[in-house]
Amino acid sequence: MKDKDVGVEIINLKLEDADNAPVFSEYSYISLETNDDALLENIVKVELLDDDIFILSSYGGNIYHFTSSGKFVRKWLRGNGPGELIFPTDFFVDSSKKEIIVLDLYRTLKRYSFAGDFLAEEHKEIPYFSFTLHNRDTLLFDSNLSEKSANQLAVYNPKGRREYLPKNTNLKKVGFMPSNVFAQRDDEHLYVSYILSDTIYDYSFKNDTILPAYYVDIDEPSITDLSDTFFDSARDFDNMANDISEMSKLSYWNNNLFFIVYYQKKYYYVMYNMVQKTVHLYSKLSNSLLNASHYVGRNEDGIICMYTISELKSMDLLDTDLKRTVLNAREEDNPILVVYDFKSNKE
Numbered sequence: 001m002k003d004k005d006v007g008v009e010i011i012n013l014k015l016e017d018a019d020n021a022p023v024f025s026e027y028s029y030i031s032l033e034t035n036d037d038a039l040l041e042n043i044v045k046v047e048l049l050d051d052d053i054f055i056l057s058s059y060g061g062n063i064y065h066f067t068s069s070g071k072f073v074r075k076w077l078r079g080n081g082p083g084e085l086i087f088p089t090d091f092f093v094d095s096s097k098k099e100i101i102v103l104d105l106y107r108t109l110k111r112y113s114f115a116g117d118f119l120a121e122e123h124k125e126i127p128y129f130s131f132t133l134h135n136r137d138t139l140l141f142d143s144n145l146s147e148k149s150a151n152q153l154a155v156y157n158p159k160g161r162r163e164y165l166p167k168n169t170n171l172k173k174v175g176f177m178p179s180n181v182f183a184q185r186d187d188e189h190l191y192v193s194y195i196l197s198d199t200i201y202d203y204s205f206k207n208d209t210i211l212p213a214y215y216v217d218i219d220e221p222s223i224t225d226l227s228d229t230f231f232d233s234a235r236d237f238d239n240m241a242n243d244i245s246e247m248s249k250l251s252y253w254n255n256n257l258f259f260i261v262y263y264q265k266k267y268y269y270v271m272y273n274m275v276q277k278t279v280h281l282y283s284k285l286s287n288s289l290l291n292a293s294h295y296v297g298r299n300e301d302g303i304i305c306m307y308t309i310s311e312l313k314s315m316d317l318l319d320t321d322l323k324r325t326v327l328n329a330r331e332e333d334n335p336i337l338v339v340y341d342f343k344s345n346k347e
Contacts, residue, residue, distance in 0.1 A: 008199070008212040011272050011279055014219045015245070015263060018283040023269045024302075026344035027286060030070045031325055032334040038064060038072040040334045043306045044179065046297035047093045048339065052114065054100055059177055060087040063102060065114070070337075074116050076102070083110065083118025089177075090130040103131050106145060109138070128154070132182040134190065137205055139182065141194070144175045153192065155208065164203075164210045170230045171196050174237040180298070183250045183257075193250045193259070198224045200250065200257070214272075218245045220263055251298045253342045258303070260295065267291050271345060285340060288318045292338070302341045309333050 030053070032040065045056040052073075053066040063076040063085065077084045090103040098114040106127035111119040126149050128140035138156040142149050144167065151163035176195060183191040185202075192201040192210065202213035216222075222245045231237045245263040252258075255275050261268040269282040285291050285305070289312075292305035309329045317323040325336070 008215050009277070011214050011216045011257075011270070012219075013216065013261065013268075013270065013279065013281055015261070015268055015281070016219075018268050018281045020283055022284050022286045023271065023282045024286050024340040024342075024344045026341045027288070027302075028339045028341070029319075029322055029325075030068070030337040030339070031329070032066055032070045032337065033072040034330075034333045035072060037075055038066075038334065040064065043294065043296045043335060043337075045090065046304050046306075046337060047091070048297065048299045048304060048337075049093065049095055052093075053337075054091065054093055056088060056091055059089050063088055063091060063100070065116070076112070076116065083112075083121075085110065092131065092133050094133065101133065103128065103140075126154075130178050130181050132184075132190070134184065134205060139190070139192075139203070141178060141181045141192075143178045143194070144172055144196075147172065152194065153203075153210070155203075157208075159208065162208060165192070165201065168196065168227055170227065171237070173233055174231050175234045179295075180249045180251070183252045185252050191250060191252060191257075193247065195246045195248050196223055198222050198247060214257070216247050216259075216261075216270075218247075218261060218263075220245045222247075249295045249303075251303060253301070256342070258342070267293075289338065290315055294335075296337070299339070301343060302339050305338045305340065306335045307338060308335050312336060 040057045042058045043055055044058055047054045051068050053068060055064040057064060065073040067073060085102060085104050087105045088102045092101045100112050102110045104110050107124045109122045113119060127145040129143040129145060131140040136157050140154045142152055150167060152165040152167055155162050178194050181192060181194050185191060188204060188206050190203045192203055198216045199212050200214040201210050203210040221243060226244060242264060245261050247259055247261055249260040257272040257274060259270050261270060269285060271280045292307060294306040295303060296306045297304040309326060310331050312326045
């Protein structure tokens with residue numbers, strides 16, 4: 001039985017009707033300092049605070065700390081020594097404690113101060129790829145790393161350990177790199193979504209339950225259409241990936257859900273009003289910049305995208321300040337972060 005058959009709210013999408021108007025009319029940007037200690041090979045995750053920026057450069061890469069204006073502060077040490085990082089895949093920033101927690105080598109949560117001091121670590125018995133924290137709850141997501149685990153999600157709290165979201169047995173061998181699995185709605189609810197499902201789930205911290213909340217019904221082939229097909233490996237799945245639509249990058253903002261659909265090498269952007277139950281589908285992020293291929297994070301008011309210098313140099317930039325910055329930059333300089341403001345969406 002599919003989630004769309006059990007009475008959850010359905011978000012219907014017809015991709016050919018995507019509006020050519022932009023999602024956002026306003027953005028800001030941050031140019032990241034480049035030096036010998038701060039050479040970012042890529043960016044896969046960004047946490048943007050009032051005064052600080054934390055970056056994971058790649059899965060298994062480096063953790064960097066910049067000021068909010070882009071000045072380099074430090075890079076976390078890599079190695080096998082005490083407190084050093086081996087293969088980080090995700091991190092969480094606790095701004096109230098000024099601490100950063102890193103998931104290292106799939107099984108260990110390592111805690112550091114903003115100053116880079118190693119504080120503690122906690123080992124998990126099975127591997128996970130991403131995680132989030134909320135009060136006394138630790139939620140960890142298994143992106144099919146472990147064949148021993150029958151579920152995608154594990155939650156640790158003072159009540160013990162619970163597992164949720166049974167894996168589709170036909171897709172258990174399809175490993176993937178999830179991003180933005182978790183989107184917190186408020187102090188009691190957290191949304192969970194991932195690319196091997198067309199469903200957005202609602203986890204209740206109060207009740208320790210997770211239920212389907214929304215089913216995204218796309219008029220093109222999607223992962224639901226393949227759920228009865230067995231895949232022996234991620235490579236087998238990748239061979240068909242371009243022929244199905246994928247939903248990812250979920251964000252919550254002011255009673256709106258925002259997420260991205262990728263289909264046949266094109267991006268579509270969805271803004272769903274949860275109160276009015278209306279959906280607006282867009283084909284571009286901005287009139288000023290081309291669609292970003294790297295969506296790397298979000299904050300309370302918007303989403304964060306990464307553009308390389310070469311990408312920006314190829315664009316006819318309308319923003320004179322950004323254009324000046326790009327003209328003065330070298331191709332090998334660190335990427336530029338662009339923060340799109342949800343408040344600039346007029347829907």
